[in-house]
Each structure stands twice: as structure tokens, then as C-alpha cells.
Amino acid sequence: EDQVTQSPEALRLQEGESSSLNCSYTVSGLRGLFWYRQDPGKGPEFLFTLYSAGEEKEKERLKATLTKKESFLHITAPKPEDSATYLCAVQAPLRSNYQLIWGAGTKLIIKP
């Protein structure tokens, strides 16, 4: 069964303390993997799309990487404003070319 698992469920870091969030997936024929950020009471905000193993993308303090079984969202020297829930979703064409399978998210809290 197609599945996306994110870990940890929650992560508390001090400001400036770098870490990584994990998104592991079991899908048949990955077409794309998406990272979103969601603030309380708001909709998911798009961050990155990764298509193939070995691909990396960066934006400010965030860097997303992809292997054949998982993706990591690395956060370097985070600031309190990076606190949010980070969501991972995968697109599996054998299911459809548009339907996303979502993880439950990692709640990131950065303490000043």
C-alpha cells in the first residue's frame, strides 16, 4: 500500500541548532515528492519539489534531498520564524498523475 511516514512527529530545537526532518515513502513509481510548510490556522505553503534520487534543492535555511526511499529536509541555523509544521507529499502515477499521498507532518518548534 502506498504510504508516507514523517519523523519525528515533533522536534524542539534551540535557535541556531541545525537538524533534519525525515519523510520515508513506499509508493510504486515515484513521480514527485513535495515539501510544504504549514503555519497554525493557514494553508500549506509550497517549498520544494524533488523528482529523482540525488536531487537537492535549497531555499534560505532549508535544503531538501531525495533518495529512492526517503527525503530529508535539512534546516541550518534555524530561527524562531521557522517554527511550523512541515508536510511531505508524494505523487505516484500508478495511482494517478495528480493525487498526492500525504504524511502527517513534523511539528518544528524553534526556541529563541
Add this chain to the structure above:
Amino acid sequence: NAGVMQNPRHLVRRRGQEARLRCSPMKGHSHVYWYRQLPEEGLKFMVYLQKENIIDESGMPKERFSAEFPKEGPSILRIQQVVRGDSAAYFCASSQTPGETQYFGPGTRLLVL
């Protein structure tokens, strides 16, 4: 450059009433997706629409729920005879083509009393 717009942002209904949620996609996007999110859970796909067509409603309950995306105007998700279990955040997303990145609106938070 307006993003995806949803209204109302908050909606309170009593059991048995109807709820209508509206979504206007990003400019230039003709593909709309509706999702439901329960607290501490991931997003669940409900329905995918193009203008005047329902493409995939496999995630939507067969009873009480319906969706449309008319030629003119916003997409509407309609829930008839709401029950307490319908309380959730409902998000709309849009994309330019079916496989491309989906951009989300701010959501409608439905509370059923």
C-alpha cells in the same frame, strides 16, 4: 497576484444544516482539488475538478457531499445535513496542469455544533 482564495474562513453550523465552501483558484489555473484535514492528521484528498467536470471524487463520501466547478465563478464544496464528524479544516488547492505543483488556499474551518 492573488493566490488561491477560500471563503468563508470560519463556518459554524448546527447539525442538519448545509455548509457551502467556496474556492477561487489562482489566476491561470483550471484544476482544483479539495482536501480535508483533521487535527494532528495529514491532508486527505476528497475531489479533483476541472471547469464544469468532476474528474475524480474517489475521496469524497458518497452521501451528503458534492462538489462543482462551474464555467463561471468559484468551485463549491457542499455538505448537506452536516454532522459533528464533518468538523474539520477544508482546503482547496489549484494547479496549472494535473501533475504540477498544487498551491493551497487558507482553508475553511467548519465547526458543527
